[in-house]
Amino acid sequence: MRFSFVRREVGNGIRRNFTMTVALIVAVAVSLSLVGAALLMRAQVDRMKGYWYDKIEVSIFLCGNTSVAFTCTGAITDEQRANVEAVLGSLAPTVQEIFYESSEDAYGKFQEQFAGSAILANISPDALPESFRVKLDDPANFEKVASALQSVQGVESIQDQRQLLDRFFQILKGLQSFAIAVAIAMLFVTVLLVMNTIRVSAFARRRETSIMRSVGASNISIRLPFILEATVAAVIGSTLATAGILAAKYWVIDARLAPNLTFIPFITWAQVLAIVPVLFLVGVGITVFAASITLRRYLRG
Amino acid sequence: MISFDNVSKQYKNTSSPALDSINLEIEQGDFVFLVGASGSGKSSLLRLLLKEETATTGVLTVDGVNVAKLRNRKVPAFRRTMGIVFQDFRLLPGKTVFDNVAFGMEVIGKPKSEIARKVPALLELVGLEEKSHRLPSELSGGEQQRVAMARAFVNQPKLLLADEPTGNLDPATSVGIMKLLDRINRIGTTVIMATHDVAIVDQMRKRIVQMEDGKIVRDQERGMYGHTGQ
Numbered sequence: 001m002r003f004s005f006v007r008r009e010v011g012n013g014i015r016r017n018f019t020m021t022v023a024l025i026v027a028v029a030v031s032l033s034l035v036g037a038a039l040l041m042r043a044q045v046d047r048m049k050g051y052w053y054d055k056i057e058v059s060i061f062l063c064g065n066t067s068v069a070f071t072c073t074g075a076i077t078d079e080q081r082a083n084v085e086a087v088l089g090s091l092a093p094t095v096q097e098i099f100y101e102s103s104e105d106a107y108g109k110f111q112e113q114f115a116g117s118a119i120l121a122n123i124s125p126d127a128l129p130e131s132f133r134v135k136l137d138d139p140a141n142f143e144k145v146a147s148a149l150q151s152v153q154g155v156e157s158i159q160d161q162r163q164l165l166d167r168f169f170q171i172l173k174g175l176q177s178f179a180i181a182v183a184i185a186m187l188f189v190t191v192l193l194v195m196n197t198i199r200v201s202a203f204a205r206r207r208e209t210s211i212m213r214s215v216g217a218s219n220i221s222i223r224l225p226f227i228l229e230a231t232v233a234a235v236i237g238s239t240l241a242t243a244g245i246l247a248a249k250y251w252v253i254d255a256r257l258a259p260n261l262t263f264i265p266f267i268t269w270a271q272v273l274a275i276v277p278v279l280f281l282v283g284v285g286i287t288v289f290a291a292s293i294t295l296r297r298y299l300r301g
Numbered sequence: 302m303i304s305f306d307n308v309s310k311q312y313k314n315t316s317s318p319a320l321d322s323i324n325l326e327i328e329q330g331d332f333v334f335l336v337g338a339s340g341s342g343k344s345s346l347l348r349l350l351l352k353e354e355t356a357t358t359g360v361l362t363v364d365g366v367n368v369a370k371l372r373n374r375k376v377p378a379f380r381r382t383m384g385i386v387f388q389d390f391r392l393l394p395g396k397t398v399f400d401n402v403a404f405g406m407e408v409i410g411k412p413k414s415e416i417a418r419k420v421p422a423l424l425e426l427v428g429l430e431e432k433s434h435r436l437p438s439e440l441s442g443g444e445q446q447r448v449a450m451a452r453a454f455v456n457q458p459k460l461l462l463a464d465e466p467t468g469n470l471d472p473a474t475s476v477g478i479m480k481l482l483d484r485i486n487r488i489g490t491t492v493i494m495a496t497h498d499v500a501i502v503d504q505m506r507k508r509i510v511q512m513e514d515g516k517i518v519r520d521q522e523r524g525m526y527g528h529t530g531q
Contacts, residue, residue, distance in 0.1 A: 005407045207391055208404075214351070215455060216381030217408040219374070 009208075009225035013201050014232065020197040021233050027193045028237025028287065029244070031186030032279045036245040038179035039278065043271045045172050049165075051265040053139045056161040058146075060084065060132040062154055064103070067129075069156045076130070080154030087152055088134060094144050097135040103128050129156060187286060194230050194290035201226055202298045209299055223295045230291040231284055238283035242276050302460070302491055303327040303350070308359030310345050310515075319345040321515035323359070327493065329459065332486045334502050335495040336526060337512035343495040346512070347462050350493070351385065352376050364459070381409065383460040384453030388468035390445045392437040398424065398448050399433040405452040423451040427481060443474030450481060461485060463494040467501060475501055502526040 014021050062081065063072035076084075088098050106128040114120055134145065142160040149155050202209065212222045249272045258266050303326070310320040320342050327333055335343045348354040349361055352368055361368045364382065371379055392401050402420045411419075424430045427447035437445050446466055453461060463482065467475035479501055486492045496502060502509065502525065509524035510517055 208393060211391055211393070211405065211452070212408045214380065214385045215405040215409060215452070216377040216379070218377045221408060221410070 006221075006225055006228065010228045010232065013205065013225055013229040016204055017197060017201050017229070020193075020200055021229070024190075024193050024197050024230065024233040024287075025237045025240070027186065027190045028234050028283050029240035031183060031190050032238055032241035032283050033244050034179055034183035034186055035282055036241055036275055036279050038176055038183050039275045040245065040267060040272065041172065041176040041179060043267050043275075045169060045176065047265055047267055047271070049169065052165055053162065056139055056165065058134045058136060058142055058161070059159040060088070060134060060145075060149060061129045061156045061159065062131060063156045064129045065126065067156045071151060071153050071155055073153070076154040080152075084132065084149070084152055084154055087148055088132060088145075091145060091148055094137055094141045095134050096137050099133045101131050101133055103130045106130070187282075191286055191290040194287050195294045197233075198226055198230060198291050198294040199298055201229060202295065222299060223292075226295055226299075227288055227291045230287045234283045234287035235280070238280045241279055241283070245272065245275070245279075302329040302331075302364060303493075304360075304362045305346075306360045306362075308349065308356045308361050310342075310349060310354060311357045318357070318515050320349070320356075323515075323517060325510065325517060325520070327491060329491055330486070330489050332483070332492045332505075332507045333494070334505070334507055334509045334524075335493060335512065336497070336502060336509055337518075341512040342515040343512055344464065345515075347385075347464055347493070347495060350460075350462060351383070352379060377409075381456045382458055383462060384450075384456065384458040385462045385464070386446065386449045386453050386466045388465040390437070390442075390449045390469075392445055392448055392452075394437055397434050397436055398429060398440070401437065401448055402452045402455065405455040409456070411455075419455070420451075423454055424448075426454070426484075427451045441474065442470050443477055446470065446478055447481065450478075450485075454485070458490065460491045460493070463492065463496075465496055465498075466494065467496065467498050472500060476504075479505060499526040 062084065063069065063074070063076045065075050067075075085098065085100075088095050103125045107123070107125040110123065110128060111120060136142065136145065139160075139162045142162060146158050146160070149158055209222055249267070249269065253266050257264075305323045305325040308320060308323045309318050311318040323342075323346065335346065337343055345354065349356055349368070350363065352371060355369050363379075366379065368379075393404060396404060399420055402423055403416045406416045406419065421430060421433065424433050427450055429444060429447050429451070432440065432444065437448065440448070446469075450466075461482070466482070467478055470478060475498065482492055482494065483505070506523045506525070509519065509521050509526070511519035511521075
């Protein structure tokens with residue numbers, strides 16, 4: 001079997017089967033784009049988790065004059081405050097750092113955050129509770145801190161910032177599952193399309209293959225042109241999907257999202273480039289797999 | 302060279318066997334007409350020889366090889382020891398005469414130099430050296446069958462199987478094809494030809510194997526189509 005012969009056969013096959021080949025390229029490109037999007041979304045969520053979980057804290061709000069919690073009897077006393085701090089100190093190493101924020105500090109931050117907003121006029125420093133902000137070794141250890149503090153006198157409430165984040169991550173995870181489901185459906189469509197393309201191609205060339213068989217061409221040289229034909233389509237489709245994903249990184253994430261959403265760490269180029277080989281592997285892999293199965297059925301040895 | 306020892310072939314979902322206890326010996330250099338009505342088992346017999354099908358029971362040996370036990374990956378090499386021509390010629394319409402014959406060599410990986418040397422010789426053997434750049438559609442039926450025979454001969458097979466090679470040809474053209482087959486036979490090639498063509502069989506006076514309902518009902522040296530006796 002000579003290279004030039006195989007190349008010519010593949011060329012002929014694609015020309016003869018042009019519309020099917022184009023359909024196959026588009027299907028591979030679309031399904032791989034979805035696979036890529038799902039993979040990138042997962043990388044994005046991981047990256048945000050790593051970044052934000054590192055920053056989040058547990059806030060322990062202390063009783064003020066207007067607090068109604070059963071652990072409160074008016075504003076917290078100095079003694080109670082010292083006790084809360086002691087309890088927090090005893091929770092090391094789960095509790096790694098403890099910051100105290102007075103009502104004035106909280107008001108200062110609030111002023112910064114809502115500078116220029118009318119809401120500032122209605123808030124006085126008294127309305128913002130003083131608090132301890134605590135950094136944990138692992139955000140998952142929130143329950144330990146909560147159970148140790150929830151019945152301590154002078155503690156009004158304990159807030160886990162991770163809960164707020166997790167709700168957000170759940171939405172992202174839902175989107176990711178949806179992308180994966182659509183990607184799987186598209187991959188399935190791609191497999192069917194490969195099978196149909198190969199079948200049409202094998203039928204169009206049944207005379208060639210029957211001659212090849214009768215003069216004793218090996219199975220591989222009979223099947224290789226068909227497999228390569230599908231592989232060429234898969235490689236073109238994978239390239240288009242890759243181009244789409246790189247374009248999305250460059251024009252959507254880097255040019256639009258990143259400058260405006262500075263508090264979100266976006267996926268890096270290294271992470272994007274890492275999925276490119278995966279796309280090619282999936283694209284070419286399922287195509288060759290589907291083509292081989294079909295040939296087994298339609299080109300009997 | 303070829304030996305059918307009690308060979309039967311039963312296709313799935315059919316009640317009666319396509320081949321029923323066939324016993325047949327064919328020596329190297331023989332010329333055998335395989336005659337009988339459609340469905341009598343001629344094609345099945347050829348398919349077994351090509352290992353397109355495998356016998357249900359019995360042993361078929363070709364050149365000392367038990368065909369049923371041949372491994373799949375050895376089948377291509379096995380087929381290179383035989384050539385086959387069909388009633389419908391099976392030429393590739395988009396390729397010239399030269400390229401049609403060359404195709405048979407390209408697909409088994411023969412080098413270009415060998416193709417360039419051998420194809421003209423094969424075309425000369427079948428008397429088409431003048432028409433090597435014509436397309437099949439520009440040739441008569443008889444010429445097309447000659448091209449197919451040249452292609453069947455690319456591997457210089459010891460055995461040539463012909464499945465009704467004159468079935469689509471007029472009597473005068475058929476005679477030419479038979480002369481060519483006879484020539485190929487005289488250089489030592491075993492020829493097995495399935496046919497309905499009474500005139501040709503009677504004219505050639507070769508060995509006749511007649512089949513009916515999957516059985517061999519006559520095996521006669523120098524026979525004639527319609528005559529079972531001397």
